[in-house]
Amino acid sequence: MEIENQTLKTWVDEVARQTEAESVHWCDGSEEEINRLNEMMVADGTFVRLDPDKHPNCFYARSDVKDVARVEDRTFICSAKEEDAGPTNNWKHPDDMHAILDPLFKGCMRGRVMYVVTYLLGPPGSPMSKVGIEITDSPYVVANLRIMTRIGKVAIDELGQNSEFVKGVHSTGNLDPEQRYICHFPDEGLILSFSSNYGGNALQSKKCFALRLASVMARREGWLAEHMLILGITDPQGNKTYVSAAFPSACGKTNLAMLIPPQADLDAGWKIETVGDDIAWLKFGEDGRLYAVNPEYGFFGVAPGTSMKTNPNALEACRANTIFTNVALCPDGTVWWEGLDGDPPAHATDWKGKPWTPESPTPAAHPNSRFTAPAGQCPCISPEWESPQGVPISAIIFGGRRSTTTPLVYQAFNWVHGTYVGAMMTSEKTAAAVGGLGELRHDPMAMLPFCGYHMADYWQHWLNVGETGGDKMPDIFHVNWFRKSADGSWLWPGFGENMRVLKWIAARTQGKGTAVETPIGLLPTPEGIGFEELGLSEQTAAELLSVDPGQWLAEADEQAEYLQKFGEKLPAALQAEHDALRSRLQA
Ligand code: GTP
Ligand code: SPV
Ligand code: MN
Numbered sequence: 142m143e144i145e146n147q148t149l150k151t152w153v154d155e156v157a158r159q160t161e162a163e164s165v166h167w168c169d170g171s172e173e174e175i176n177r178l179n180e181m182m183v184a185d186g187t188f189v190r191l192d193p194d195k196h197p198n199c200f201y202a203r204s205d206v207k208d209v210a211r212v213e214d215r216t217f218i219c220s221a222k223e224e225d226a227g228p229t230n231n232w233k234h235p236d237d238m239h240a241i242l243d244p245l246f247k248g249c250m251r252g253r254v255m256y257v258v259t260y261l262l263g264p265p266g267s268p269m270s271k272v273g274i275e276i277t278d279s280p281y282v283v284a285n286l287r288i289m290t291r292i293g294k295v296a297i298d299e300l301g302q303n304s305e306f307v308k309g310v311h312s313t314g315n316l317d318p319e320q321r322y323i324c325h326f327p328d329e330g331l332i333l334s335f336s337s338n339y340g341g342n343a344l345q346s347k348k349c350f351a352l353r354l355a356s357v358m359a360r361r362e363g364w365l366a367e368h369m370l371i372l373g374i375t376d377p378q379g380n381k382t383y384v385s386a387a388f389p390s391a392c393g394k395t396n397l398a399m400l401i402p403p404q405a406d407l408d409a410g411w412k413i414e415t416v417g418d419d420i421a422w423l424k425f426g427e428d429g430r431l432y433a434v435n436p437e438y439g440f441f442g443v444a445p446g447t448s449m450k451t452n453p454n455a456l457e458a459c460r461a462n463t464i465f466t467n468v469a470l471c472p473d474g475t476v477w478w479e480g481l482d483g484d485p486p487a488h489a490t491d492w493k494g495k496p497w498t499p500e501s502p503t504p505a506a507h508p509n510s511r512f513t514a515p516a517g518q519c520p521c522i523s524p525e526w527e528s529p530q531g532v533p534i535s536a537i538i539f540g541g542r543r544s545t546t547t548p549l550v551y552q553a554f555n556w557v558h559g560t561y562v563g564a565m566m567t568s569e570k571t572a573a574a575v576g577g578l579g580e581l582r583h584d585p586m587a588m589l590p591f592c593g594y595h596m597a598d599y600w601q602h603w604l605n606v607g608e609t610g611g612d613k614m615p616d617i618f619h620v621n622w623f624r625k626s627a628d629g630s631w632l633w634p635g636f637g638e639n640m641r642v643l644k645w646i647a648a649r650t651q652g653k654g655t656a657v658e659t660p661i662g663l664l665p666t667p668e669g670i671g672f673e674e675l676g677l678s679e680q681t682a683a684e685l686l687s688v689d690p691g692q693w694l695a696e697a698d699e700q701a702e703y704l705q706k707f708g709e710k711l712p713a714a715l716q717a718e719h720d721a722l723r724s725r726l727q728a
């Protein structure tokens with residue numbers, strides 16, 4: 142492949158010298174190339190080819206057993222000044238981090254092929270799109286990147302002679318968790334990750350570029366890079382409302398993005414279409430509204446819990462041309478995970494490579510096992526998903542995994558209050574990151590692990606963007622699908638029934654739908670959600686929409702403590718929102 146970009150060539154030569162790679166392969170993204178890589182991985186045991194009839198061109202992979210999720214404690218923002226990383230990020234001075242990493246990368250690709258993957262984030266021809274390069278010694282990473290982003294020729298053409306691209310180097314190293322580093326150098330536009338081949342640690346396009354570095358660029362350039370799904374709601378008259386939603390990792394973005402409405406809504410003509418399931422870049426359009434594009438090209442979705450009942454669209458999306466990582470492998474060349482339809486297989490190989498039966502005491506699939514599937518294969522993919530100008534956003538939804546306190550849905554009074562609601566998000570930790578499963582923690586705007594700069598500056602940026610957009614800004618909502626009853630069961634059926642909440646939200650953005658004012662925001666009435674049709678008891682319905690002043694005052698106390706962490710950088714407008722919440726609760 143002919144590369145004419147001199148800046149790119151010079152840098153790639155440098156990395157090849159440093160890593161002492163045996164050879165350099167520039168990925169063109171072609172079918173031929175990926176078929177050869179897949180065959181190679183089948184031959185060396187990295188991949189198992191699945192049954193070609195049931196799962197054409199699909200592969201099964203297992204990671205190292207100690208390399209199964211993002212590692213937040215080994216993820217660093219290496220800005221020149223510590224205060225630019227802020228209290229929620231790990232920080233090291235760029236010189237000090239290079240001093241750690243240089244010896245690790247020195248000679249790390251000896252005897253190995255160094256792949257150069259040029260990738261495009263965002264639709265081709267979009268003013269929002271950006272080019273990144275990931276140099277990696279892992280063909281598994283190349284195969285995943287090829288599904289998750291637009292790689293090769295399309296990205297190289299888009300780059301042209303431009304010397305502005307995000308540089309990234311990734312090496313498998315020896316997968317020793319003690320040598321694992323996921324490092325971001327915002328001033329250099331550089332990502333270095335070492336000793337992990339897993340998801341967000343190794344696929345730098347995803348969280349490293351599209352969120353951590355992009356959030357820094359977005360602040361500079363006046364837009365937003367967010368951990369959000371994007372979906373379109375079509376009503377029976379054919380009107381489309383686009384919404385984006387920020388939920389923490391493994392808290393329901395993929396599922397909501399691909400929701401199938403209940404039969405009655407389908408019959409009436411309602412439709413949900415997916416634009417993206419994990420990341421949104423939002424910029425102002427010429428009309429002054431916020432438009433969103435999905436920078437990605439595929440889904441890296443949580444497998445467990447995905448079934449014909451919960452998310453048939455995801456299952457169809459991963460029927461072909463998909464990589465399954467850390468699920469269970471069945472003897473007939475299919476895959477299995479907890480929550481999939483039907484009986485578990487009588488015999489399988491679990492995610493650790495060990496024989497598994499339904500009697501085994503441990504799960505067959507790792508709770509953070511994933512499928513990597515092309516977005517274009519999703520039956521409900523939006524016709525607008527590759528639109529260069531993006532889709533106009535009418536509502537932004539925040540949501541967390543909260544077994545108590547937080548109601549099913551509420552609307553913020555205005556943008557500033559909504560920013561406060563997002564900033565105060567808390568959620569129980571999931572298996573998507575290593576450590577602390579189930580622990581309740583603050584996860585502002587679902588960006589705690591992904592904001593590339595000081596969290597309080599990020600909140601200020603949200604306030605600034607709101608000022609720019611004025612009355613054209615989306616309305617802001619908060620949802621909680623995860624409220625539990627005393628016996629630990631879900632109070633809310635979730636999944637397809639979340640359509641009821643989306644319909645209320647869509648109506649609110651059009652100035653319709655009844656709302657009841659409470660100290661925390663505007664809530665629907667039970668009729669507005671249709672609890673009765675759902676057959677929920679009056680008590681359950683009341684609990685789902687309850688705002689308990691005692692619980693919320695305790696929540697406010699805890700928020701006050703959290704806010705102290707941000708000291709003088711805390712925007713005054715957010716402190717004012719906090720004070721206003723407290724006085725509404727006390728009134
Ligand atoms: P990342 O890819 O990690 O950013 O996660 P995500 O936000 O896309 O999460 P995903 O949609 O994959 O959901 C993760 C888990 O939440 C799965 O086990 C789902 O089954 C479960 N889940 C999703 N929606 C609902 C819901 O409405 N109710 C309940 N109870 N569980 C849900
Ligand atoms: C998440 O953890 O939010 C994910 C998976 O979407 S990963 O790509 O590993 O970040
Ligand atoms: Mn995510």
